[in-house]
Structure formats: structure tokens, C-alpha cells
Amino acid sequence: MNINIIGVPLFYGCDKQGPQYAPDKLRENNLIDILQKHNHKVFDLGNIHVPSADSDSKFLYHRNMKYVNSIVTVNTNLAHLVNISINNNDFPLIIGGDHSLSIGSIAGVSKAFKNIAVIWLDAHADINTHETSPSGNVHGMPLGASMGIGHEDLTNLYYKETKVRPENVFILGARDIDSGEIDLIKEKNINVYSPEKMRKIGIENLVDFILDKLKESDVDAIHLSFDMDFIDSSYVPGTGTPVNNGFNVDETKLLLRKLAQTGMIKSMDFVELNTLLDENDKTLNLAIEILDSVFECIK
Numbered sequence: 001m002n003i004n005i006i007g008v009p010l011f012y013g014c015d016k017q018g019p020q021y022a023p024d025k026l027r028e029n030n031l032i033d034i035l036q037k038h039n040h041k042v043f044d045l046g047n048i049h050v051p052s053a054d055s056d057s058k059f060l061y062h063r064n065m066k067y068v069n070s071i072v073t074v075n076t077n078l079a080h081l082v083n084i085s086i087n088n089n090d091f092p093l094i095i096g097g098d099h100s101l102s103i104g105s106i107a108g109v110s111k112a113f114k115n116i117a118v119i120w121l122d123a124h125a126d127i128n129t130h131e132t133s134p135s136g137n138v139h140g141m142p143l144g145a146s147m148g149i150g151h152e153d154l155t156n157l158y159y160k161e162t163k164v165r166p167e168n169v170f171i172l173g174a175r176d177i178d179s180g181e182i183d184l185i186k187e188k189n190i191n192v193y194s195p196e197k198m199r200k201i202g203i204e205n206l207v208d209f210i211l212d213k214l215k216e217s218d219v220d221a222i223h224l225s226f227d228m229d230f231i232d233s234s235y236v237p238g239t240g241t242p243v244n245n246g247f248n249v250d251e252t253k254l255l256l257r258k259l260a261q262t263g264m265i266k267s268m269d270f271v272e273l274n275t276l277l278d279e280n281d282k283t284l285n286l287a288i289e290i291l292d293s294v295f296e297c298i299k
């Protein structure tokens with residue numbers, strides 16, 4: 001597979017310093033060599049430019065979507081690069097940065113396919129809007145925006161249509177969901193699986209079940225979005241919003257590998273690694289270990 005590495009050194013969506021260093025840190029820790037080892041051709045397309053914005057300007061464009069203007073600019077450029085990558089039959093691996101970059105990556109992927117699915121591995125649902133968000137942090141909004149829920153600056157990014165149908169979205173590992181998000185999940189009937197529910201079903205059974213569903217709805221590609229805080233907080237000090245009661249490392253790898261083996265994953269985000277919060281590179285090393293394991297199964 002031709003893999004296109006696209007770095008997105010963005011922290012505006014979480015409003016906390018740290019995730020902007022992750023793309024280069026992963027490169028310094030041999031990400032490219034590790035992916036090449038699995039017989040991939042790797043093209044490092046570098047980092048998307050993130051315009052500087054000082055913290056005084058964070059509420060300039062909207063009081064409850066901090067830095068929205070810069071986030072839209074970065075994501076529009078990201079969407080186009082991802083779209084070009086998919087149209088070239090390559091596999092874009094988008095390295096964050098915070099999770100707000102998924103607005104751009106999903107927009108780019110969805111424009112290249114007829115009917116995509118999104119599998120979202122995260123402790124959070126990230127379907128807040130400017131009206132429901134308790135923090136005003138845009139990294140809590142990207143999945144909602146991709147389903148057409150929220151402010152039009154986000155939902156109309158790159159092109160004016162819904163990027164993914166709610167029935168094609170599966171949120172796995174969620175265990176810290178805001179009350180406004182719970183209402184939206186009910187209203188739109190969104191598929192959300194807590195770790196507890198996933199363990200009950202069995203990780204492998206769940207992947208088989210999801211795949212059957214997506215085949216029934218004629219999905220032509222799956223976009224995988226992996227937030228580091230999917231993993232239990234005890235393993236990931238280097239992430240901005242850690243949550244306990246998550247999965248251990250082996251469970252995480254099992255799920256990711258099983259998903260990769262379906263052959264349906266055509267693009268992936270890897271986000272919310274915060275190297276400033278990390279302890280002795282524990283989370284950084286784990287990030288490398290996970291990417292190594294997943295890309296062994298991408299063919």
C-alpha cells in the first residue's frame with residue numbers, strides 16, 4: 001500500500017499546548033521506517049501549515065468555538081490533501097494534532113467515495129455543537145459536524161453536504177459523554193458502544209457485526225479515527241483528556257488489527273497524543289507500538 005503521512009500540528013481544538021508536537025515526535029521515533037517494514041511505500045507529505053493565533057483571539061469569531069477560523073482554514077487544506085491522496089488510490093494517515101482535524105480528513109475522504117462509514121475509537125463522542133459544548137473546544141465537535149450537526153462553518157467545510165450518514169457511524173469505547181451529546185445520540189439514533197458493552201459482545205464479534213451492517217448499507221470505504229484516550233488513562237498520561245475504565249493495550253491492538261484485516265479501512269486519523277504531558281515517552285512509545293501493529297494488517 002502507498003501510505004501518505006500528513007501531519008497536522010494543531011492544538012487550537014483542545015486549547016491546550018502539546019498535541020502540535022506529536023507529528024514530528026513520531027517521525028523522530030522512526031514512524032516511517034516502522035511502516036516501511038510492513039512492505040508499505042511511505043510518502044511523507046509533511047505538515048499542513050497552521051497559522052499562528054494568539055490566545056487573545058480565541059473568541060474572536062465565535063464565543064463557544066474557540067479558534068474556529070484557524071481550525072476551518074487548516075481543515076479545508078487538510079480535506080483537499082486527503083481527497084487528492086484517496087483519488088490517487090493511496091492511504092492517507094493523518095497524524096494530529098487534536099481531534100478537530102477529523103472535520104477535514106472526513107470531508108476529504110467522503111468527497112472521494114459514494115457512501116463512507118466512520119469508526120470512531122474514543123473515550124468521548126465528539127458530537128457536541130457550539131450550543132451544547134461545555135468547553136467551547138472544537139475537538140469535542142468533529143464527529144457531529146461530519147454528520148451535519150452543528151454550526152454551518154463546520155458542517156459546510158470543504159463542500160456543502162453531510163459527510164457521513166449517522167447510521168454509518170460507530171463510536172467505540174465511549175465512556176465520557178456530555179448531556180447534550182446524550183440527547184443527540186437518542187435523537188439521531190447514533191451507534192455508541194461503551195467498553196463495558198463491547199466486552200460483553202466480544203471485540204471480534206462486534207467487528208463482524210459492524211461489518212455486516214455496513215455491507216447492508218452499501219458502504220464503499222471506512223474511515224478509522226483513533227483518539228489516544230480510547231485507551232485506559234493508566235496507559236496514556238500523554239493525552240489531554242484521559243478517562244479511566246478504558247481498554248488495555250492488548251485489547252486495543254486486537255480491535256485495531258481486526259478492523260484493519262477487513263480490508264475496508266481506506267484512511268486513518270491518529271490524534272490527541274500530547275508529548276508535553278507524557279511521562280518518560282510512555283505514550284509516545286505506545287503510539288508507535290500501536291501504529292506498527294495496525295499497519296502490519298493494512299494490505
Ligand SMILES: NC(=[NH2+])NCCC[C@H](N)C(=O)O
Nearest residue numbers: 099124128135137139140241
Ligand atoms: N477529542 C477529544 N479528546 N475530545 C474531548 C472532548 C471533551 C468534552 N466532551 C468537550 O466537548 O469539551
Ligand SMILES: [Mn+2]
Nearest residue numbers: 099122126227
Ligand atoms: Mn476525540
Ligand SMILES: [Mn+2]
Nearest residue numbers: 123124227229
Ligand atoms: Mn477523546
